Amino acid sequence: MAQPTLRPALQQQATPASSVRVTQLAQVFERDRPPVLDRIDVDVAPGEFVCLLGASGCGKSTLLSLIAGLGTPTSGSIEVTVGRPALMFQEPALLPWLTAAGNVELALKARGVGRRERRTEAERLLSLVNLAGQGRKRVHELSGGMRQRVALARALAQDSRLLLMDEPFAALDAITRDALHEELIRLWSEQGLSVIFVTHNVREAVRLGQRVLLMGSRPGRIVREWQVGMSQPRAIESPGVSALATEITHHLRAEISRHGR
Amino acid sequence: MAVDDETLTTEDSRTFEAGLDALEAPTLSPRPGPGAVFLRSVLPPMVAVVAFIALWQLAYSTDLKPSYALPSPLDVLRTFDQTVRDGRAWDAISISVSRGALGFLASLAVGTMLGLAMWRSRWLRTAIGPFVSGLQSLPSVAWVPAAIIWFGLSDAAIYAVVLLGAVPSIANGLLAGFDQVPPLLDKVGRVLGLSTIGRIRHVLLPAALPGYLSGLKQGWAFSWRSLMAAELITYSPALGIGLGQQLNIGRELNAMDMVIASIFLILVVGVAIELLIFAPLERRVLRTRGLTH
Numbered sequence: 082m083a084q085p086t087l088r089p090a091l092q093q094q095a096t097p098a099s100s101v102r103v104t105q106l107a108q109v110f111e112r113d114r115p116p117v118l119d120r121i122d123v124d125v126a127p128g129e130f131v132c133l134l135g136a137s138g139c140g141k142s143t144l145l146s147l148i149a150g151l152g153t154p155t156s157g158s159i160e161v162t163v164g165r166p167a168l169m170f171q172e173p174a175l176l177p178w179l180t181a182a183g184n185v186e187l188a189l190k191a192r193g194v195g196r197r198e199r200r201t202e203a204e205r206l207l208s209l210v211n212l213a214g215q216g217r218k219r220v221h222e223l224s225g226g227m228r229q230r231v232a233l234a235r236a237l238a239q240d241s242r243l244l245l246m247d248e249p250f251a252a253l254d255a256i257t258r259d260a261l262h263e264e265l266i267r268l269w270s271e272q273g274l275s276v277i278f279v280t281h282n283v284r285e286a287v288r289l290g291q292r293v294l295l296m297g298s299r300p301g302r303i304v305r306e307w308q309v310g311m312s313q314p315r316a317i318e319s320p321g322v323s324a325l326a327t328e329i330t331h332h333l334r335a336e337i338s339r340h341g342r
Numbered sequence: 343m344a345v346d347d348e349t350l351t352t353e354d355s356r357t358f359e360a361g362l363d364a365l366e367a368p369t370l371s372p373r374p375g376p377g378a379v380f381l382r383s384v385l386p387p388m389v390a391v392v393a394f395i396a397l398w399q400l401a402y403s404t405d406l407k408p409s410y411a412l413p414s415p416l417d418v419l420r421t422f423d424q425t426v427r428d429g430r431a432w433d434a435i436s437i438s439v440s441r442g443a444l445g446f447l448a449s450l451a452v453g454t455m456l457g458l459a460m461w462r463s464r465w466l467r468t469a470i471g472p473f474v475s476g477l478q479s480l481p482s483v484a485w486v487p488a489a490i491i492w493f494g495l496s497d498a499a500i501y502a503v504v505l506l507g508a509v510p511s512i513a514n515g516l517l518a519g520f521d522q523v524p525p526l527l528d529k530v531g532r533v534l535g536l537s538t539i540g541r542i543r544h545v546l547l548p549a550a551l552p553g554y555l556s557g558l559k560q561g562w563a564f565s566w567r568s569l570m571a572a573e574l575i576t577y578s579p580a581l582g583i584g585l586g587q588q589l590n591i592g593r594e595l596n597a598m599d600m601v602i603a604s605i606f607l608i609l610v611v612g613v614a615i616e617l618l619i620f621a622p623l624e625r626r627v628l629r630t631r632g633l634t635h
Contacts, residue, residue: 150532151529151532165535167533170526170529170530174526174530176527176545177631177632178548178627178631187534187536188534190544191534191536191540192535211356212363219630219631220631220632221631221632222367222368222370222632223368224366224367224368226359226362226363226366227363227366227367235534239534239535256362257362257366260358260362263358263359264355264359267352267355
């Protein structure tokens with residue numbers, strides 16, 4: 082089903098080698114303590130789905146914020162070749178005085194989309210996340226999963242080729258999370274997005290990503306990475322996901338145990 | 343590589359998701375009908391008023407106090423009716439309400455600017471914040487003697503007292519409103535690429551609105567109180583007869599019926615403005631945000 086989009090034919094331009102290139106990135110908040118991020122190198126190809134996995138406080142959210150442009154790194158560089166990235170948080174962070182459609186429209190307005198176009202485009206984006214006809218609802222009239230999908234529609238409204246997600250489904254129950262995994266994978270493959278997905282849930286990382294990066298804590302460093310060879314869509318219960326998750330969990334636990342000695 | 347057997351088709355997952363939505367979307371209780379509203383919200387205060395008047399009549403009938411000190415409800419009603427018929431009540435209301443409105447609007451302008459300045463400058467806030475909060479608990483009637491010495495028995499003295507009473511509440515309300523804005527929402531504004539002005543206009547101000555509005559409501563209550571205190575004390579023919587002055591005339595004539603009628607009028611006007619202007623505004627703002635029904 083070909084949907085009319087507001088996007089200029091970006092795909093026809095010469096595709097850059099990577100959507101984001103992070104080089105030797107370091108972030109130091111307090112001088113006497115180990116750096117929050119240390120010599121991070123990440124390269125995300127256009128259309129690639131990368132999961133960033135690590136224990137709480139390992140700096141994965143800091144890394145994501147820096148890529149989103151919400152801070153300045155102490156040293157190193159971040160090159161985002163696809164314009165302003167879209168960012169989703171663990172909370173939906175919807176503006177409660179606006180309707181679902183109003184929240185999506187604000188993102189369109191920030192991009193300078195005209196009023197009439199905003200309305201039809203918001204409706205299209207809401208139907209993309211399976212919320213057709215729900216645009217007039219207020220935030221408090223939506224369930225947690227619906228709110229997070231409105232947030233997803235708002236992120237898509239930024240029309241970025243790069244979607245950054247900071248544990249976006251961590252606060253949802255397992256059934257709803259499952260539904261949103263399917264939703265996200267469908268949108269990712271349809272829209273050709275690059276995704277960096279931060280999580281501390283190993284199975285979720287393997288369920289979603291083409292590549293899983295494991296981060297160690299203090300200093301925050303990328304210690305290992307895995308290519309996930311399975312095709313999408315795949316189920317979180319499938320034996321392949323389980324096997325790889327078991328292997329990665331083993332390394333994650335070893336990484337955490339290092340700090341217990 | 344083969345797709346796992348248990349994988350669902352797109353259509354299946356859409357239906358699954360729609361089912362979740364139907365089960366999980368919060369069900370809002372429907373708004374009560376007029377009958378229920380009457381029974382729940384209107385009837386109880388009416389019962390209380392009737393009971394109060396009955397007690398009053400009982401106190402009068404049993405001569406608890408001499409009748410010049412405690413007139414009957416009917417006497418007060420007659421005096422009240424008299425002041426309405428000969429236009430004194432309307433004159434007093436219009437004088438006091440126009441003063442109150444003007445004083446409140448001036449307080450609104452000054453309080454809002456003060457609040458904004460204190461929000462922008464941490465230094466200013468640390469320097470004068472405690473005094474602004476302290477002023478909020480100072481009864482503004484304490485300013486009346488000072489105002490009379492500065493401005494004489496004039497409108498200026500009355501407005502000075504009203505401003506000193508209302509400005510701190512409004513400034514503090516605005517500050518509280520800004521303080522309550524979740525930092526995450528401002529982050530959203532930045533992620534969406536809104537300009538500074540755009541973030542203030544589309545995120546910060548609407549998010550601060552509930553706190554600001556409750557500051558305004560309190561500011562109005564303080565304006566009205568300060569105004570009555572000022573009118574009660576600054577009496578001069580040039581100032582006309584507002585509700586406070588009318589109350590003072592009643593005291594000087596030892597006419598308790600007029601005193602009670604004036605108190606009643608002051609109460610009704612203050613409550614009416616709160617109910618007709620501020621309450622609907624606040625209810626609308628809160629309901630939009632799902633904070634109340």
